[in-house]
Structures are given as C-alpha cells and as structure tokens.
Amino acid sequence: MDRSSIVKVIALMVTGFGIGIDFTGALMLVPAIESSFDADITSTQWVLNIYALFFAMTMVAGGRLGDMYGHRRMMLFGLSIFLFSSVMCFVSPSLDFLVIARALQGIGAGCVWPCTLAFGATKVSKPEHRALVMGLILAGVTTGNVFGPMLSGLAVNMGEWRYFFLANVVFSCISMATALILMERETQHKPDEHLDLAGMGVLSFAVLLLLYGLDVGADWGWTSVPLLMLFFISAALFILFPKVEKRVTEPLLLPQMMQNREFRITLGLNMFNVSAAFVGLLYFPQYMQKVLGWSTFESALGLAPLTVLLAVGSIVSGTLYNDFGPKRLLFWGYLIATIGAATIVVLPGDLGYFRILPGMAMIGLGATLTVGPSGTAAMCAVKPERAGLVGGLSFMTHLVYGAISVACATAIMYVVSLSELRQYVAASGIKLTEAELRTINGGTLETPSAHAVISRLSSSEAETVQRALSAAFDSGMSMAFVFSALSVSVGLVLALLLDEKKLHRIES
Template identity: 30%
Template structure:
C-alpha cells in the first residue's frame, strides 16, 4: 500500500521536470504540455470520491488491485507514446489507476491493523513514505531524464507496480460492506465534465484567445455542468458524492477552499517555474530538480511537526501562518530574471515550501474536524479532491498566463503576474481561514 501511495504522489511532481524534454522530443507547445500534466490530475480529481465508495461497496482489495494494474498499463503506454495525443490519453489512464488506488491504500491499512497503536504506527509509516514522494519527484525525474531520457520517468513505474501487484495479491485480504451506498455515477460524470470543460477553456484560451468559439463553447458547457452537478447532488442528499449538508458548515467550506487555493497556486506556479529553470535559464533536468528541492523538502520535514501544533492549538493560526508565508515566497518570485543567480530564487522557494509544510496538515485537519466523526473518511476524500481540482485548474491557468518560454519577455511577464496573483490568492485565503476556522480543533459530534 505504501508503494502504491508513493507512486501516485510521485507522479504529481516527477513529470514537471521532464516537460521541456517531452516538448522537444514530441514537438509540442505549452498547451500540449499542460494536457500532459492535467490529463493525470483531472482523472484523479474526477474519480477520487467515487472510488472510495466503490471500494466500500465492492471490496477495497479488488479496487486497489485494479488501480495498480491500470496505473501500470498507463505508465507503460506513457513510456511508449509516439505523440502527444497518445501520451495525454495514457496519462488519463494513469490518473484513473491512481484514483482507484489512492483511497483504498489507507482503508486496507486501517483494516489490516485492528489494534489502535499498531494502526497509528502503520498509518504514520504510510504518511511518511508518501511525504517523501514530493521531494523525490524532481530529483528522481531529473536524474532519469538526464541519464535515460524522458520516457524512463514513466517506464520506471512498471517494475514497481508489478512487485506491488503480486505482493498485494498475496498479502491483502478482501473487505467490503454490501450495505454501503452505490457510487454516485451522475455526480462523478458531471464533475468530470465540469473539470475537463473548464480546463479546456483555460488551455485553449491561452492558445486561441478568450473570445475563440471553442473557448466560449467549453466555458458554456462548464457552467451547465456546474448547475447540473449542484442539482444532482441536492437531489441525492446524504449519499451524494459531495453532500450539500457538509458545505453548509462554514469551517468545512473554508478548509477546502484553502486546500484548493494551495494546490492551484503551487502546481500552477511549479509548472511555469520548471519551464523557466530549464527553457529560460538553460539548466539540466537534474539541476532544475535540485533547484526546487527547498520547495518540497519542508513538506517532508515540517508537516509532521505542523500536525502536532495543529492538534494542540487548532487549525486557524497554523493555516493562516502557512498561507502568509507562502504568499511572501510567491511575491519574491517576481525578482526572477533570465540570468538570476540561484540565491535570488532560494528565499522565495524556502518561504513557499515552509508555508506549504505548515498549511497542509492544518487544512486537512480542519476539514475533518468540521464534520461528524462518521463522515471523517468522506471529509478527507473531499479535501484530497479539492487539492487535485485546484492543481488541475492552476496548471491550465498558469500556462495560459505565461505562454511560450521561447517568447522570453512575454513569458517572464506572465511568470511574474502569476506569482503576484498567487500571492494575492494566498493572502485572500488567510483572511478566509481567520474568519471561518475555529480557534480550537474540536471534532463536530452532531449531524
């Protein structure tokens, strides 16, 4: 389960390092590269909520094994892709596998260790291995791209998946609850349509302009899908993929909005940052991966301590501090120029990374604490989905704002605009969490 979780999180960051090599190898522009990243993120965000319910109903072992197999097939197809459309389609397959796999890993661990103390240690190991995936992504990706080419970033997953698949067949017992509600298929399909249409509108808007007919059509589809999704979830009630009653809790809405802002700004800016480091500054893939290590290392180091602080004083102050720290880091990125030395970038990356390390456990804990205990699993899934959705939209917006790295002046102006906009969103998130999150992290007991 730890291996599966590690691979899912690794693929969130590892591909960013390979983007310039993919672009030159397959002859695509920034719009194509956005789809390479977002194909995975959109499938993951669209299916995350319903895959957990599917595991409850039909068996987590079955769903996790299917997820591992689909992820492995998608990784192999990515590594062999002859062109960008095939690569994007394979990335969607990877994302489907990741969505099937991710919720079940924790559910299986919880059932495999019924003793509370053993379960806590097992979950701590699972979380610790997962937290290493984010800083490992740029380093592993950079080394693989420089040494073996961009295809190796995907092909390296295949043997790991095979080992995890065989091991899971042997070691994992099935668990299911035939009384669990059926998956919310209308909600899943409408949510997927909303995300894909909105992402297409942003990416195509960056290529063709906001007034292009296909952009306006995609935006209209997104609006209709949003309205239809709201109506469908209200009609389904408590068994909905996104139960409306949860979002009437101000703290729950604030926590998930902050989580969405976090990934929207982080993954969007990271997409442009990696293009800046390699296509503008001319760094190698490994050098670029090393350069962003101060951004991701604090997540692995600070997040556990941030979790302890949050459990003692509540989520409001840690979340606000994390958002403000990240905002200052983003604002400092506006100092980046084509020939800026690394010390110019380092304070921005450190502040940004420290902010994320403090913010991440705070927003997750706040979302879970805002709902009744029996809905904590759903609250965690919604928080994950909010982050993945924010990341997918952020990448689409970032590429549209920055444009092509070959147009260096326009690209840098777009990079600076994106950094300032992200700093502003983080600042707005600070006001939101200070206003709506409770001072103490007390779980809600009532319905």
C-alpha cells in the same frame, strides 16, 4: 503506536511513495516531451492537468467503493490500472496517446489514494494517532515527490524520457506486493453506498471544458464567439451541478456535511493551498532549464528546497496538529506561501537561481503547514466509515483547483510572454511572423518547428531571439505567480474565518 499499526503505516507509505514519484517526476519531463512531440507549453500542460483532473474526479468514487467493498481491494484494483497505464506512457507514440495514458494513470491513482488515507485513518490503534498517521502517509508521498524529479532527470540525461515510466511500473509492483502481504482483508463494509455518477460526470465536463478553454484561448482569441460559448457551457454545467446533486440518492457533497459552515471552510482550505505549489512545480524546473540553462537533472536538484520541505514538513505538521490545532497551522502556512509567491514577482531576474530560491522555500514550507492539516481536519469531522468519502472529497477539491490554477497561470504566462517576445523582437529589428512567434513562445528551441524558425536567422539574430525568449519566459512566469499569490491569499482569509471549536463530528 503498536507494532501492527506501524507495519500497516509502512505499507501505506510505500504506496504513497510510488504515487508521489509519478506526480513530480512527470513535471520535470515537460521540456523533453515538448521536444519529442514538437509541442508547446499550452499543450504539454495537459500531461499534468489531465492526470490531476481524472485523479480528482475518480477519488470520491474510489473512496466510496473502498467503503463499500474494502479499501485494500480497491487499492489493488487501482494499482493494477496504474501499472497498465504506466506501460502505455512508456510506449506512447504521440502526445495525444500520452495524455490519454496519463488520464488512465489518474484513474488508477484516484482509486488508490483515498483508500490509502481511509485505511490509515481507520486502522490505527488509537484515534489520537490519526493526525500522525496522516502526516506519515503524506510524508511517503512527498518523499516520492523528492525522488521523482531526480529519476526523471536521470532518464532524460540517459537520452530517453520514457525510461521514467518504467520506474512507475517497478513501484506499482512493489506497492501491490506490500498491500497483499502487510494489509489484512477487511470484514466490515458499507454495501448500501451509491455512486454519484451523474454529479461526477457534470463536474468533470465543467472542469474539462474550462481547462480546454484556457488552453486554446490564445489561439482562438479571448473574445471569440466559440471560446465564449465554451466558457458559457462550462459555467452552465457548474450551475447545474448542485441541482443534479439534489436529485441523486447519495450526492458527492452530503447535505448533512455541507450544513456545517466549518466543514465548508475546511474544504475551501483544501483548495487554495495548492495554487502556488502546483504552479511552482511546473514552472520552477522550466525556469532553471529555459532561463538558467540547467540540465534536467540539475533542475531536479535545484527543485529540492521545495520538494524536501514538502516531505519533511508532512511529518512535522502531523505531530503539530494536536498541539497547535488546524487554525493556527493553516493561518501561518497560508501567510508564508502567499509571501513566497509574491517574492517570485518582486525579486529581480539578474539574481539567477536566487531569484526563485526564497520563494521555493516559503511555498514549500507553507504547503507543509496547510495540505496535511486541512485534509486531516476534514477527515476527522466524520465517522470512520465516511473516511474514504471525505478523503476523496477533500483531495478532489485539492487537485481540481490545482489543475485550474495551472491552466489559469499558463494562460496568463503565455499571453504575457508572447507580448514581451513580440516587443523584444520588434525592438531588435528581427522580422518574425505572428505564427513564428507563437511557435517559439514559451517553449524550447529544440523542437523541429522552432528549428525551422531559427534556421533562417543569422547566428547573431538567433542569439538575440534566445535572450528574448528567456526574458519573455521570465516575465510570463512572474505574472503567473501574481495569480498564485492572489489565489493563496484567499486561503489566508478562510483560515481566519475557521472556528475549529465548531468543527464538530458530523453524524452521517
């Protein structure tokens, strides 16, 4: 690459670094947020899910607006929103306020990310460098994924998890400065584009209702009429979505793109590669803190085999793309990730940290061989002026399914751990009500509600309950990874079905 292209890539990597820090760093704060707001895992998962959902739903619009008005301009707009919402996260007085602030962060990131990808895809000097540039940008994000947990761990060790969001403020300012200084204004736009607000609205509500149903299912009862109605409305909206798409001027899924079987498979490959990684990023730190008794910072270091592989592998997969092709990389990546998720299920709990270490490494390696190549394959299938749209679309499917995976895994984990906890406590002769079991299940004993439950027990009973919680969490996490392993294996089938020779450039 020439010097000008290298400077642009560095600026894009800086922006990606700031986004990467926010995503994984916030995950490490979950136990601290539980304690601060007296919440359980089914509630605090929204810190991840609401961000991923709004990030995903905004990306297609952000990418299309970038195509219309300039990717640099939309990046600066999105970074401004991200900066403001980071301040909101810092001052959050309640969990609901924090969730709203995280949703706004997702909107800001959704404006920034597709334009970052599109800018990288369209501004390189030679088309054959595109895969390398995509890998470098992803490396910026995944390097942020490595440092994010360390920053959040440091913040918690300092006694205040909110300090982490000050780092978001700093990196937002740095990203805005690099965009202003190192990226030139664009002169060619597509002002005739249209936004599919109806399609985005229908799809967003469908996913949101599904996530909410999975959140409250254990409390409402999985066969209760209100919950079944919620799932019915969500399913109806999913069915309505393609009908709405036929009536809008420019739908999210352009017909000429969806007529290409290989492009549809590629979009599927953008989905299923995130299940094990998202579930691992949520539960591995909690396993280290709730079962192994590690501090937040120690857990951040323990997560390094996953996050470091994600960072290094993004560069490697970018350089391998042209030599090996997407099919081969995606097949081996999905196979390794499937085996990695399965090891979490079959390895015994008495191994401690080494129970999750092989799985972390394989899930990280599998993700590096699938995330970049699947996104690059989708973006290389269209004209450069559609790069923003497809960049947003591919990562929309990526994040929406990631949020659904986390919600499904958490619902499974909560039900299984509650059942295990109930049996363990009953076998020990300790009498706790169903409400008290739900209060402590899957969470931390540091919350005020958990303290109220434990305070009436003797010291020996409290120790027994703590052991029961650890065992129940372990069982619940294992079942969550059963779901993840099955989910990732679907991507393995899609990789086998992909015919990369037919992944042609779509005339759109």
